[in-house]
Amino acid sequence: MKPNIALVIGDPAGVGPELIVKLLADGSASAHANIFVIGNRATLADAERAIGHSLNLEVVAANAIRTRDFGRPVLLDWAGLSAPSFATGQAAAANGAFMLDMLTLGATLTRDEKTDALCFAPLNKGALRAGGMQQADELRWFEDLLGCHAYTGELNVLDTLWTSRVTSHVALKDVSDLLTPEGIADAAKLIAEALKASGKSAPRIGVCGLNPHNGDGGNYGREELDVIEPGIALARERGYAVEGPFPADTIFVRAKNGQYDGIVTMYHDQGQIAMKLMGFERGVTVQGGLPIPVTTPAHGTAYDITGRGVANVGAMKNAFDLACRMGAHRAAQSRESIAA
Numbered sequence: 001m002k003p004n005i006a007l008v009i010g011d012p013a014g015v016g017p018e019l020i021v022k023l024l025a026d027g028s029a030s031a032h033a034n035i036f037v038i039g040n041r042a043t044l045a046d047a048e049r050a051i052g053h054s055l056n057l058e059v060v061a062a063n064a065i066r067t068r069d070f071g072r073p074v075l076l077d078w079a080g081l082s083a084p085s086f087a088t089g090q091a092a093a094a095n096g097a098f099m100l101d102m103l104t105l106g107a108t109l110t111r112d113e114k115t116d117a118l119c120f121a122p123l124n125k126g127a128l129r130a131g132g133m134q135q136a137d138e139l140r141w142f143e144d145l146l147g148c149h150a151y152t153g154e155l156n157v158l159d160t161l162w163t164s165r166v167t168s169h170v171a172l173k174d175v176s177d178l179l180t181p182e183g184i185a186d187a188a189k190l191i192a193e194a195l196k197a198s199g200k201s202a203p204r205i206g207v208c209g210l211n212p213h214n215g216d217g218g219n220y221g222r223e224e225l226d227v228i229e230p231g232i233a234l235a236r237e238r239g240y241a242v243e244g245p246f247p248a249d250t251i252f253v254r255a256k257n258g259q260y261d262g263i264v265t266m267y268h269d270q271g272q273i274a275m276k277l278m279g280f281e282r283g284v285t286v287q288g289g290l291p292i293p294v295t296t297p298a299h300g301t302a303y304d305i306t307g308r309g310v311a312n313v314g315a316m317k318n319a320f321d322l323a324c325r326m327g328a329h330r331a332a333q334s335r336e337s338i339a340a
Helices: 017-023 041-051 093-111 123-132 138-145 170-180 182-196 214-218 223-237 251-256 268-279 314-339
Strands: 004-008 036-038 058-061 074-077 115-122 153-156 161-165 205-208 242-246 262-267 284-287 293-295
Touching: 004 138, 004 314, 017 036, 017 041, 017 182, 017 314, 036 093, 058 251, 093 123, 093 138, 093 161, 115 314, 123 138, 123 262, 138 161, 153 182, 153 268, 161 268, 170 284, 182 205, 182 223, 182 262, 182 284, 182 314, 205 284, 214 223, 242 251, 251 262, 262 268, 284 314, 293 314
Parallel strands: 004 036, 004 115, 036 074, 058 074, 115 293, 161 262, 205 242, 205 262
Antiparallel strands: 153 161, 153 284, 284 293
C-alpha cells in the first residue's frame, strides 16, 4: 500500500511552492504515495506561473484522506486554502504565522495516522519567530506541539549517508562541557533507529572524535578517552553497532567508501561542512526522535531567487522520497500492531 504524505508548501515567500510544483509536475511522485498538499491556492498559482506548469489539483476534505487510493496529488481543504498571495522574499509575521498553521495541520494529520509522514518545503526561522514561534527552532516547536518528551535531534541525510550530532546550535567553546557518555549513546540510538525506520535493518554507525588526531592518546585533549569511548561502550550495551571514535578528518572518507551508514558528530559544523561539500543541493534534514516521520530539504528558502522558477528541486525530491520510505515503514508497523 502506498503511504499517505502530508506535503506542506513551506514558506510562501520563498522557493518552497515552486519546488512543490516541480516535484509534482511530471506525475511520477504519485506512484510512490498518496499526496495531500497543504497550502493556499493563490501562492500555488503564483508558483505554477513561475514554473510554467499547472497542476490542476483537486480539492478534497481531510476526512476523505483514508477513503481511497488517490491516483494524483490533491489539495487539502482547510482554513488557509483561500489566503491571498504573500509578498515574496520577506521574512514577515504574516508568512511566518501561515507556515505554523500549515505545519500544525500536517503534523496533526500525521499524529492521528490520517497521513503517514510529513514533508515540508524550506522554512525561514526569522519569519516563524515573527509569526509566533517561541521555540529556538522548528524541531523544538514540533516537540511542544506533539507533546514529545523523548530525546530528539536533527539528522542530516545525503543519499545513503546519515549524520547526527551530540551538540547542535551552541557556541563552539561550550561543546566540550556539554559532551557526556549518555549524550553520545543517545545520539547513536537516534540515528540508528531513524535508519531502521527508513528501511536499513542493520545500520552501521561510526563516531567522530572531538580533538585533532582523535586526541592522540590524550596529548591533544582527553574527551575521546574520558567521554566518547564510554559513550560508545554504552551504545553497544544497548544493542547498537557502533564503532570509534575516529578522527573527524578521515571518518567521512570511510563512510563515503561504504563502511558506515551513519556518523555521530560532536558539534554542528563537524558534520555539516562535510555533508554540504559532498552534496549541498541533495541534502535532507530529518527531525529525529519525534513520534512521526518529518523530512525537509537541508537548504533554505532562497528569497533572492523566488519567483524566477530556477530553484533546484533535487533536495526536495530526496526529502519526499525519504518521507515515503519512512511513512511506508510506519504504516507497515501500524498494520502489524493491529494484526497482533
